[in-house]
Amino acid sequence: MTASFKGKTPSRRAFLKGSIAAGGAVFGASAAKAAEPDPLITEVQDWATGLGDGVDATPYGLPIKYESDVIRRNVEWLTADTISSINFTPIHALDGTITPQGCAFERHHSGAIELRKEDYRLMINGLVDTPLVFTYEDLERFPRENHVYFCECAANTGMEWAGAQLNGAQFTHGMIHNMEYTGVPLRTLLNEAGVQTEGKWVYVEGADASSNGRSIPLEKALDDVLVAFKANGEALRKEHGYPVRLVVPGWEGNMWVKWLRRVEVTTQAIQSREETSKYTDTLANGTSRKWTWVMDAKSVVTSPSPQSPIKHGHGPLVITGLAWSGRGAITGVDVSLDGGINWQPARLAQPGTAKALTRFYLDVEWNGEEMFLQSRARDETGYVQPSKAQLREVRGENSIYHNNCIQTWWVKPNGEAENVEVS
Amino acid sequence: MTASFKGKTPSRRAFLKGSIAAGGAVFGASAAKAAEPDPLITEVQDWATGLGDGVDATPYGLPIKYESDVIRRNVEWLTADTISSINFTPIHALDGTITPQGCAFERHHSGAIELRKEDYRLMINGLVDTPLVFTYEDLERFPRENHVYFCECAANTGMEWAGAQLNGAQFTHGMIHNMEYTGVPLRTLLNEAGVQTEGKWVYVEGADASSNGRSIPLEKALDDVLVAFKANGEALRKEHGYPVRLVVPGWEGNMWVKWLRRVEVTTQAIQSREETSKYTDTLANGTSRKWTWVMDAKSVVTSPSPQSPIKHGHGPLVITGLAWSGRGAITGVDVSLDGGINWQPARLAQPGTAKALTRFYLDVEWNGEEMFLQSRARDETGYVQPSKAQLREVRGENSIYHNNCIQTWWVKPNGEAENVEVS
Numbered sequence: 001m002t003a004s005f006k007g008k009t010p011s012r013r014a015f016l017k018g019s020i021a022a023g024g025a026v027f028g029a030s031a032a033k034a035a036e037p038d039p040l041i042t043e044v045q046d047w048a049t050g051l052g053d054g055v056d057a058t059p060y061g062l063p064i065k066y067e068s069d070v071i072r073r074n075v076e077w078l079t080a081d082t083i084s085s086i087n088f089t090p091i092h093a094l095d096g097t098i099t100p101q102g103c104a105f106e107r108h109h110s111g112a113i114e115l116r117k118e119d120y121r122l123m124i125n126g127l128v129d130t131p132l133v134f135t136y137e138d139l140e141r142f143p144r145e146n147h148v149y150f151c152e153c154a155a156n157t158g159m160e161w162a163g164a165q166l167n168g169a170q171f172t173h174g175m176i177h178n179m180e181y182t183g184v185p186l187r188t189l190l191n192e193a194g195v196q197t198e199g200k201w202v203y204v205e206g207a208d209a210s211s212n213g214r215s216i217p218l219e220k221a222l223d224d225v226l227v228a229f230k231a232n233g234e235a236l237r238k239e240h241g242y243p244v245r246l247v248v249p250g251w252e253g254n255m256w257v258k259w260l261r262r263v264e265v266t267t268q269a270i271q272s273r274e275e276t277s278k279y280t281d282t283l284a285n286g287t288s289r290k291w292t293w294v295m296d297a298k299s300v301v302t303s304p305s306p307q308s309p310i311k312h313g314h315g316p317l318v319i320t321g322l323a324w325s326g327r328g329a330i331t332g333v334d335v336s337l338d339g340g341i342n343w344q345p346a347r348l349a350q351p352g353t354a355k356a357l358t359r360f361y362l363d364v365e366w367n368g369e370e371m372f373l374q375s376r377a378r379d380e381t382g383y384v385q386p387s388k389a390q391l392r393e394v395r396g397e398n399s400i401y402h403n404n405c406i407q408t409w410w411v412k413p414n415g416e417a418e419n420v421e422v423s
Numbered sequence: 424m425t426a427s428f429k430g431k432t433p434s435r436r437a438f439l440k441g442s443i444a445a446g447g448a449v450f451g452a453s454a455a456k457a458a459e460p461d462p463l464i465t466e467v468q469d470w471a472t473g474l475g476d477g478v479d480a481t482p483y484g485l486p487i488k489y490e491s492d493v494i495r496r497n498v499e500w501l502t503a504d505t506i507s508s509i510n511f512t513p514i515h516a517l518d519g520t521i522t523p524q525g526c527a528f529e530r531h532h533s534g535a536i537e538l539r540k541e542d543y544r545l546m547i548n549g550l551v552d553t554p555l556v557f558t559y560e561d562l563e564r565f566p567r568e569n570h571v572y573f574c575e576c577a578a579n580t581g582m583e584w585a586g587a588q589l590n591g592a593q594f595t596h597g598m599i600h601n602m603e604y605t606g607v608p609l610r611t612l613l614n615e616a617g618v619q620t621e622g623k624w625v626y627v628e629g630a631d632a633s634s635n636g637r638s639i640p641l642e643k644a645l646d647d648v649l650v651a652f653k654a655n656g657e658a659l660r661k662e663h664g665y666p667v668r669l670v671v672p673g674w675e676g677n678m679w680v681k682w683l684r685r686v687e688v689t690t691q692a693i694q695s696r697e698e699t700s701k702y703t704d705t706l707a708n709g710t711s712r713k714w715t716w717v718m719d720a721k722s723v724v725t726s727p728s729p730q731s732p733i734k735h736g737h738g739p740l741v742i743t744g745l746a747w748s749g750r751g752a753i754t755g756v757d758v759s760l761d762g763g764i765n766w767q768p769a770r771l772a773q774p775g776t777a778k779a780l781t782r783f784y785l786d787v788e789w790n791g792e793e794m795f796l797q798s799r800a801r802d803e804t805g806y807v808q809p810s811k812a813q814l815r816e817v818r819g820e821n822s823i824y825h826n827n828c829i830q831t832w833w834v835k836p837n838g839e840a841e842n843v844e845v846s
Binding site: 094 | 466467468469470471472473474475476477478479480481482483484485486487489490493494495496497504505506508509510516517518519520521522523524525526529530531533534535536537538539540542543544545546556560563564565566567568569570603604605630631632634653655656657658660661662665682684685734735738739740741743770772773782784786
């Protein structure tokens with residue numbers, strides 16, 4: 001299987017020409033159409049018959065109405081209330097790596113609040129030489145950085161612990177987004193306040209009613225954490241923490257505190273609700289995995305998938321998906337068509353970058369037989385994404401979070417796909 | 424002047440502490456406030472007093488209402504009608520490099536039309552072995568690529584030929600956007616049809632009433648041109664050519680044909696309206712510059728700028744802007760505070776990538792004196808962005824397009840900025 005089109009020219013070209021000769025550029029057209037007129041006459045794109053919208057029509061644009069199904073979706077039965085709930089990025093319908101803010105998944109513990117820049121304050125306190133309170137305008141005066149990072153909820157793919165559940169990449173893997181953030185390194189603000197030698201952790205909290213407080217080791221806080229105010233170039237959307245959120249690259253989304261209100265330097269972890277009763281996983285022996293901050297290497301085929309079935313006939317098929325690792329850059333993705341028996345290297349659209357989504361493609365000729373599609377990522381540390389069986393062996397059956405198992409889509413001869421488990 | 428914050432810690436930290444000691448984290452606060460209570464008590468961020476919006480509130484989100492001024496804007500007197508006109512990206516208010524589709528500039532010659540994927544057809548004809556017509560679904564079956572590229576209208580900054588005109592980076596430099604495109608290389612489709620040896624050019628046209636036909640040398644068409652269907656991960660917006668537009672990296676935006684309908688392989692250029700009476704520049708000797716496809720290296724300070732004045736007092740100030748080149752990657756940007764007498768290197772947020780926007784920063788201590796802010800980009804070919812005087816010397820005074828001159832903002836002691844020319 002070659003990755004480039006050129007290597008496949010003969011069959012693909014023959015296929016396309018055959019299709020056209022048979023009556024149209026529509027693939028899978030019946031051979032019975034052979035007697036129809038030249039499609040080049042009937043199938044040419046019509047010209048517009050009138051003028052379109054002027055440049056004053058949409059000062060801020062939205063997707064065209066034909067794409068109204070490419071939206072965030074929540075799952076009603078998943079939580080008791082939409083105020084403390086999640087919705088999912090439509091990753092099955094996206095390509096590339098950037099997630100537009102408008103369809104990037106949300107997770108709130110007490111709803112998305114409205115906070116004006118003018119009213120915004122960020123306190124740095126605790127074990128610092130000088131406690132400080134910054135306004136939004138203050139933050140804009142510190143040197144900024146720009147980085148593309150993924151943000152993944154620790155619960156992403158969590159339903160899969162219990163077996164193949166939700167039918168669609170949006171629902172199994174859509175608690176993730178990937179944006180270009182602009183912000184001030186947290187270390188800059190901590191240095192400004194002067195961290196005292198006893199300080200070993202920071203406790204970060206938001207201004208929403210839940211506060212969503214989390215403890216972060218000082219080493220991470222001084223490394224690549226950003227106090228961010230822009231995503232994909234523009235202000236954070238309300239639901240993403242306007243005007244300021246924390247960006248904790250590679251670490252679970254719950255720590256990316258929105259409406260960031262306070263950073264306290266402490267001697268030890270606070271042991272807050274969000275890091276004790278939540279965001280921990282009970283193992284088979286009854287103890288809990290805790291401080292499971294890093295999101296390990298993971299990948300998923302986004303198309304074909306249950307929400308993105310194959311609608312065309314046999315022949316050329318683009319298999320595509322996303323891979324990511326909280327430990328660094330993705331160095332490779334393998335794809336299996338037969339449930340993990342044989343693997344072939346996918347093509348990375350661009351070289352992987354640290355803690356950001358990487359798009360992969362595998363261009364195949366599909367003969368119409370069923371497939372058990374899987375993808376398997378590896379990162380620059382050499383870590384390889386495990387199977388569901390391997391994960392369960394180590395973690396038991398009681399977990400909710402940090403499921404980075406290999407996902408399987410059963411693609412049927414009719415092109416429809418289903419979430420399944422292979423043993 | 425150092426680029427990193429650490430090198431500036433003493434003065435900045437002293438400044439911040441001084442500010443807080445004087446009565447608040449608000450910079451520029453009067454010293455008369457010194458007797459006020461500890462700001463850490465009065466200025467802490469309030470907790471939300473209730474719940475926010477649930478995750479079902481915004482299936483597809485928009486910017487928060489407080490950002491309602493960060494929108495595309497057109498200039499009423501610039502064109503006779505908004506149907507054949509332009510609006511401008513609010514670059515003065517953005518950071519990073521990605522432009523959200525919703526506020527990315529539009530240019531139409533007969534308005535933005537609505538075209539369904541189901542109805543879409545792309546013809547490849549002319550000097551090819553087999554004329555082909557592709558459906559949208561066909562295009563999805565070819566190997567895809569992902570690239571971030573800028574798209575700049577040839578007329579961007581065009582008003583500056585006549586001197587400092589429009590007051591704001593949005594209006595002087597906002598005919599530009601930068602997105603991650605997903606598409607099929609045009610060469611793949613041309614190879615599919617089989618380009619005949621006499622073929623030396625392609626003529627590309629859109630389905631809108633203007634057709635906006637342009638000729639492109641075959642060499643470029645076979646190089647990095649994309650037949651794109653996604654931007655920043657999602658479908659192209661209507662106003663950006665849904666469902667399919669051409670992406671012609673580094674070349675003037677007029678060639679990035681939207682609602683792409685047909686690609687004809689020809690022996691020579693068509694000499695269409697858009698490449699003869701338009702998108703050419705009359706020189707002093709009466710002849711016209713033509714085939715000025717490439718957008719040369721250029722940059723602009725986006726903040727401070729007329730629409731983004733300095734609102735805080737003296738001390739730390741972030742100067743930021745964008746740089747780009749149609750010939751490759753940006754390798755450096757210099758910034759001048761005194762109208763081009765002295766220059767200092769800006770910090771690039773990330774290493775420049777070919778034919779894409781690069782964000783630069785210069786972190787300075789502003790003493791409140793007036794500045795004549797300029798930026799000067801250079802690219803990997805060694806080309807250096809020229810002054811307005813240098814451009815006029817070569818091109819005369821009759822041009823409209825391809826003005827990549829150094830821009831000057833006069834920043835006054837009160838922080839307001841104005842578009843000016845320096846001799």
